[in-house]
Amino acid sequence: MLPQVTPAAPGVRTRPARRGPQRGQARAAALYLLPTSVILLGLLAYPLYQLVVISFYDYGQPQASGAAPLVFLGFDNYVTLLGDPQFWDVLAATVVFAAVCVVGSLLVGTALAVLASRANPLPRMLLFLAALGAWATPAMAGSYVWLFMFDQDFGIVNEVLGLAGHSWTFERFSAFGLVAAEIVWCSFPFVMVTMYAGIKAIAPEVLEAAALDGASATRTATSVILPILRPLLMIATIQSIIWDFKVFTQIYVMTGGGGVAGQNLVLNVFAYQKAFAGEQYGLGAAIGVVMTVLLLSITGLYVRAQRRTS
Amino acid sequence: MLKRAIAAAAIVATAVACAPPQADTTDEGADRSSGELKVWLFQEASNGPKEDVVDQAIAEFEAAHDDVKVNVEYLPVDGRASRFNGAFNDPDSAPDVAEFGNTDLAGYVASNGFADLSGDLDQWPDAADLVPEVLDTAKIDGRTYGVPWFTGTRALYYRTDVFTELGLEPPATLAELTTTARAIRAAKPDMYGIAVGGKYLFALLPYVWANGGDIAERDGDAWSATIDTPEARAGLAQYAELLRPDICPPAQCAQLTGSQTVAAFAGGKAAMAIGGDFNRAAVDAGAVKDDYAVVPLPGTEPGSIAPAFAGGNLLGVFGSSERRTLGWEFVTLLGGKEYQRKMYDAMGTMPTFADVQDEIAIDDPFLAPFIETVQAGTRFVPATPAWTRIDAQAVLPTAVQQVATGRQDVDTATSAAAAEMDAAFAGS
Structure with a gap:
């Protein structure tokens, strides 16, 4: 999925002459794409279609098991959802929380990638081992390990800081901060590995040329290295936005399903509480549709902005 | 042409599948008296003693019924909602008999999950000794859907x-x-x-x-x-x-x-x-x-x-079961006086029969305050x-x-x- 950076040669229009072979090529391409599109349609398009359909119905457990008739609601689930002040509160919290996590993992990941590209082999290997360890830890296990570290009575953090009895998950911002730190910890390795590969791929001649032209280190970083890394940075950012916007496990585990009086709910956990725990599958599906639309538009806007500036 | 065909196919597909799926509950099913009887019970923190009691009941049941095999699966309490809802949506994956919490009953009944056992209960002489307030937790709109297996106060x-x-x-x-x-x-x-x-x-x-x-x-x-x-x-x-x-x-x-x-x-x-x-x-x-x-x-x-609060678990027969009579017989065995007493001995759970309660209260002073609380009157959630x-x-x-x-x-x-x-x- 690496972006194609070779620009298309403008003004070359050989279409009429190559019509025959091109049609053959299109057929071949369609054949090659067929298996993928069947799988994508089956596993992605159909569930998404069902999600949208369910969001238009009053669809709870009695309806699913055939004990109650289906009632078509039209946009009622969406009206209920958008009229719920808690939804807007949770949406705002999710956006801010995801933004903090994205910025955090990009900063930490990029900084450590730069560090790794300049470090000696042994410390670099240790750094990579530590990062890959964090990356390989399942979200559930990672969340519990962090909870143990920050446990109010037995946690090592309170022991070292001398804060025995301090609860890190009681205050809203403290709880969000703790979860954000865990998410940055488990998602920076992806950014770091990606950026490290990008930095290593920059030809030494380019940097040499910049140095010969008398560019300062800052100038080299902003005018040479960053533009070359931009496509990779874009992938890392979009991936992080999607991951962090959809975060579920860490919030669910570390704040006990959404924190004191639901203060730490994010959209995905909110949808889960409504749809599965509360058995309002129609309303839960509406939340899912809203989330999908939001993520698609954020990603779309970001990709367009990137295209324009590059 | 291809585009038009795709569009037509899309419209047909939309028309065919334009409503969310619903389980088919029209099939009344048979009432077989042999084969496999599937049972779901909850997994307790230390499940060994419970399994021993249940295994005894199974051995007794299988000895009394030819060609019947009882298979028990122990479910974690936390994940019960998805298992039960899945069983209501797909009767083929449903058990015949299940243990469930009395606070879940109203939801299960709204999904047509469990069989109405009111008639069977009337025929069962031991049912008269069930503590009335505990039996009430097994009722929705006057119909009984389970036998209280044990109660918790x-x-x-x-x-x-x-x-x-x-x-x-x-x-x-x-x-x-x-x-x-x-x-x-x-x-x-x-x-x-x-x-x-x-x-x-x-x-x-x-x-x-x-x-x-x-x-x-x-x-x-x-x-x-x-x-x-x-x-x-x-x-x-x-x-x-x-x-x-x-x-x-x-x-x-x-x-x-x-x-x-x-x-x-x-x-x-x-x-x-x-x-x-x-x-x-x-x-x-x-x-x-x-x-x-x-x-x-x-x-x-x-x-x-x-x-x-009158907490407790019930034993019921799934509405979709093809072995309803057999299931009810197993419920009266495992939920009956003898095995409730065995469950108390093994797990310390409080029986739901008044006479069994009185019997154990004599030798177990620990239970006295709980029985006193039950007798002072218990309440339930909506x-x-x-x-x-x-x-x-x-x-x-x-x-x-x-x-x-x-x-x-x-x-x-x-x-x-x-x-x-x-x-x-x-x-x-």
């Missing part, structure tokens, strides 16, 4: 050594409980006066009931929230009063569940706790095993007992499918937490809770 655990050392008596009223708890924490700052939790609904309910309130009331088919009445508010306020820095600090206690408060008591971190007869093993395994006693949770007046949603969305724990953290006063928090409950009752 909560009472007040307290530390005898701490009370002796500080010269205290077990509290005689709920108000006295608050002052006693405060006095203990003042004398022993490392200890919670009483371990209570913001998420411990079944400790909150007796407070509401003892103060003369209730969380909801039924009028015909309609339910409405009553958590915002003065009596219910007084009860919730009295409970939230315990979640204070001078008794059980909110930073530690606002997130606690029932079993976590019992764990705190068992670990010696609390001088009192509201625990069930089923928590005995957990407390006996803890640091305080020789230094505790149990009394009924007091009411508002000296000598009264706060009405307790028997409506909306309860599943109210419970899942933690409406009442949220109200307690809002008050305990000082973000909302009792009136605001209970009004918000009442509005959410009414929305759930109205199904919107």
Whole structure:
């Protein structure tokens, strides 16, 4: 999925002459794409279609098991959802929380990638081992390990800081901060590995040329290295936005399903509480549709902005 | 051309599948008397003794029935909703007999999940000895859907050594409980006066009931929230009063569940706790095993007992079962007097037959306060499918937490809770 950076040669229009072979090529391409599109349609398009359909119905457990008739609601689930002040509160919290996590993992990941590209082999290997360890830890296990570290009575953090009895998950911002730190910890390795590969791929001649032209280190970083890394940075950012916007496990585990009086709910956990725990599958599906639309538009806007500036 | 064909196919597909899937429940099915009888039971914290009792029942059942094989699967309690809902949606993957919690019954019945056993129960002579209030928890709209297998009641655990050392008596009223708890924490700052939790609904309910309130009331088919009445508010306020820095600090206690408060008591971190007869093993395994006693949770007046929540598990036959008669026979065996007594011996669970209760109370003084509580009258949560949603969305724990953290006063928090409950009752 690496972006194609070779620009298309403008003004070359050989279409009429190559019509025959091109049609053959299109057929071949369609054949090659067929298996993928069947799988994508089956596993992605159909569930998404069902999600949208369910969001238009009053669809709870009695309806699913055939004990109650289906009632078509039209946009009622969406009206209920958008009229719920808690939804807007949770949406705002999710956006801010995801933004903090994205910025955090990009900063930490990029900084450590730069560090790794300049470090000696042994410390670099240790750094990579530590990062890959964090990356390989399942979200559930990672969340519990962090909870143990920050446990109010037995946690090592309170022991070292001398804060025995301090609860890190009681205050809203403290709880969000703790979860954000865990998410940055488990998602920076992806950014770091990606950026490290990008930095290593920059030809030494380019940097040499910049140095010969008398560019300062800052100038080299902003005018040479960053533009070359931009496509990779874009992938890392979009991936992080999607991951962090959809975060579920860490919030669910570390704040006990959404924190004191639901203060730490994010959209995905909110949808889960409504749809599965509360058995309002129609309303839960509406939340899912809203989330999908939001993520698609954020990603779309970001990709367009990137295209324009590059 | 291709585009047009695709568009046409899309329209046809939309027309064919334009509604969400529903399970087909028209199939009445056969009533076979041989083959495999599938049973779902809950996985307990230490499941060995339960399995031994169940295995005995299976051996007896299989010996009495030719060509019958009983297969038991133990489900984790936490993941039960997805398993049961899956079984209601796909009868092919459903068991014939299942154990389930009585608070889940209304939701299951709304999904046509369990068979109506009222007629079978009338034919069963032992049914007359079931404690009526416990049997009520197996009924929806006058129909019975299960046999109560065991019941669970909560009472007040307290530390005898701490009370002796500080010269205290077990509290005689709920108000006295608050002052006693405060006095203990003042004398022993490392200890919670009483371990209570913001998420411990079944400790909150007796407070509401003892103060003369209730969380909801039924009028015909309609339910409405009553958590915002003065009596219910007084009860919730009295409970939230315990979640204070001078008794059980909110930073530690606002997130606690029932079993976590019992764990705190068992670990010696609390001088009192509201625990069930089923928590005995957990407390006996803890640091305080020789230094505790149990009394009924007091009411508002000296000598009264706060009405307790009638928890417990039922054994029922799935509506989609093809072995209904066989399933019922297995339910009467495993849920019958002999095996309830064996379950008590193995797991300490309280039987649901009055005569079996009396029989075990004679040799087991530990159970006396719990049986006293049951006999003083128990209450139950609203028997409506909306309860599943109210419970899942933690409406009442949220109200307690809002008050305990000082973000909302009792009136605001209970009004918000009442509005959410009414929305759930109205199904919107």
